[in-house]
Amino acid sequence: MIRTGQEYLESIDDGREVYINGERVRDLAHHPMFKPLIDIRARIYDMQHDGATRDLLSYRENDAWYAIANRPPRTQQDWWAKRRATDTVLEAIGGVVTRIGDETVGEMWSLFDGQDVLNEVDPRFSTNIRRHIDGVLARDPFHVSANTDPKGDRSKPPQQQDPDMLLHVVRETDSGIVVRGAKYETAAPYANQAFTKPTIGNWGDAALSDYAVGFICDLGSPRLKFICRSGFAGRAGAADYPLANRFDEVDSLVIFDDVLIPWENVLFYRHTRAANYIRSTLHRYSAFAFVQRNLKLADMLIGAALFNARQTGLDKQQAVQEKLAQLAVYREGINAHLTAAITLAERSPGGLLMPNQSLLYSGRVLACSRLHEMMHIARELCGGQICITPDKASFDAPETRPWLDKYYTVNEGWVAEDRRRLLALARDLLNSDYAGHRLTFQLFAQSPPFAHLNAVYRAFDWEGPLQFVRAAAGLSERVLPPGARAPGDGAVAQWYVEHSGAFHQ
Ligand SMILES: Cc1cc2nc3c(=O)[nH]c(=O)nc-3n(C[C@H](O)[C@H](O)[C@H](O)COP(=O)(O)OP(=O)(O)OC[C@H]3O[C@@H](n4cnc5c(N)ncnc54)[C@H](O)[C@@H]3O)c2cc1C
Known part of the structure; x- marks a missing residue:
């Protein structure tokens, strides 16, 4: 089996x-x-x-x-x-x-x-x-x-x-x-x-x-x-x-x-x-594992940026800590959506357990739509050296090795070879042809951004906010009878499904 x-x-x-x-x-x-x-x-x-x-x-x-x-x-x-x-x-x-x-x-x-x-x-x-x-x-x-x-x-x-x-x-x-x-x-x-x-x-x-x-x-x-x-x-x-x-x-x-x-x-x-x-x-289950990848990508961004900042002592600066905190907020935002999607999971029409649909699809939008910004913060924190560092052959060659050892050894904890390895990983995570491909993958591979938003539109329960505002504004029941369904549910959602044409993969 x-x-x-x-x-x-x-x-x-x-x-x-x-x-x-x-x-x-x-x-x-x-x-x-x-x-x-x-x-x-x-x-x-x-x-x-x-x-x-x-x-x-x-x-x-x-x-x-x-x-x-x-x-x-x-x-x-x-x-x-x-x-x-x-x-x-x-x-x-x-x-x-x-x-x-x-x-x-x-x-x-x-x-x-x-x-x-x-x-x-x-x-x-x-x-x-x-x-x-x-x-x-x-x-x-x-x-x-x-x-x-x-x-x-x-x-x-x-x-x-x-x-x-x-x-x-x-x-x-x-x-x-x-x-x-x-x-x-x-x-x-x-x-x-x-x-x-x-x-x-x-x-x-x-x-x-x-x-x-x-x-x-x-x-x-x-x-x-x-x-x-x-x-x-x-x-x-x-x-x-x-x-x-x-x-x-x-x-x-x-x-x-x-x-x-x-x-x-x-x-x-x-x-x-x-x-x-x-x-x-289609994605009511599979979006979970897709978004989980963004969590792991976020961990890689944080690890690469923090190691770079620590190596050079920059993590002591408050402005640097704030940028690291932005990466952490992104990471924890995804973590929260995934965790809550399990905790508030919903029974499917077939009797299976779906991740909470509104939370899962909202998490997918958060994870995919902000990834480029997070990569940019990590790129900034890693500094310009990720794109100007010579390749391994230069670190190994007898004529150039002593110079690169000298300038890439930061202190006794960070010798040149470790710094080279970290910069190479950061380059491939943030700057390389592969890094760009990876970003595009997260943007499109489980449907394009407009379809992600469309999924949120269909999954979110609009009735709560409408009922809240109806009561807060003292609107009459003609506007929205208690218990009436709002857009995002039932017939209206079905209308949207059939007319939006928005079902790219
Ligand atoms: C790295 C990578 C891996 C992929 N892997 C797979 C895979 O394994 N399986 C698979 O089936 N597909 C896969 N895809 C394809 C992916 O699903 C499509 O790229 C995606 O659905 C968008 O289709 P398109 O590229 O034809 O864009 P287009 O249809 O040309 O759309 C381009 C842009 O036009 C705009 N647009 C188009 N239509 C609308 C609309 N109705 N409303 C609003 N805006 C609109 C949007 O901005 C959209 O992003 C992959 C794509 C990439 C980049």
Whole structure:
């Protein structure tokens, strides 16, 4: 029920068509740009078995072990266990990786919640949904998320441009549907399956559409092509760019060149109502693990900035302490949202336990929308030396080493090599090409900022403030009868869902 690292490696050795830098990748697991993350993913599988970490990452039920990350949450304890498991992984690998499965598998629980609604729309696929939820537990696959199409001209429906700009069904066969199009997917080249669904929610008046399709895509399927952006690993020395060389999660444009999706993997098909429903509930669980990454990033920002300030004695200055306090407030703001989202968790329509939705989505906005400011504060606190320090080769070369030893040794506690290491880490966290990519990832990878705000709008209970002001101002009950629902709930929220068109991944 829980895989080993070796079993994972064997599962992706299936001849899939992966391209990077204009070349076909023949040996994925040993390619320098994929190897670091594949090794980390394999290590996480092994950690589930390792006596030192097994009980933190796995649980036992009916004489079998299962991954805590894959467990549909039913109690607050389940959420604490998930949070601890993710922390355990990130602390063991010494950095932040996001798309390793725990952060995307929650999309499946949204499907679980939606079974009744989806069944009502089209009963053919509900057994598929249940089988896939169970299958994740039983097979422990590496699961990722596929939502975003290239989309082309956003002002035109797909029928008025190249129809493949959005993924769609081109024909049905006895064995399944054949789909065509493309999706942007992080980690897909080295994962096992992707929950694939439409990016848009603006279906107009159409009740049925070939574009309203959701399915589990086996990433080893024939006629899939993975065209990856260039990787960061291996471009420059690992000593100078320690994060880029270890934690780059390669994103890919996944081409569906008439790919057959077996009927048993189809989760909804043709009904725009089903597609709308899935889009509006997609991140109700998975946002938790995504936001947890910002907490760990905040810890890295604080650690890098504080070590730099302490090294040079600057932490004694009140103005510096205030900047550090701003980083701490950001960190604790995320911590508070995550903690409260568990503590005030809500029962889902399917009987699972959702993190408190309003708090979780508000926490996601806080975490993602302020990250760039926090990086800038940390950059300022680290000082200009993170971008002008020579590379490790100069610290090692006989002609330059004595000079760099002299100027980079601050005191007996901070010798040149430690200062170089800290500055290299800070550079890769804040200034490098990889650092910029990481910031963009947190901005977009779980939908763009406007969709984050839209989720808050739908989750927040507007009635409390309205009732409070109605009473405070002495407004009549004509304005808002006691107990009436306000925008953000029920029909109004549904109207917003259907008309905003704001359901990017
Ligand atoms: C590093 C990275 C990793 C990613 N990984 C994945 C992945 O694993 N799986 C996946 O499916 N996708 C992934 N994505 C894609 C990501 O979800 C999209 O980039 C995102 O949904 C935005 O879509 P777009 O890039 O096409 O932007 P566009 O649609 O071009 O939008 C650009 C901007 O226009 C504005 N805008 C557009 N539409 C509206 C609107 N209706 N209301 C208000 N403003 C609007 C916003 O400012 C928006 O940010 C990833 C993206 C990045 C950068």
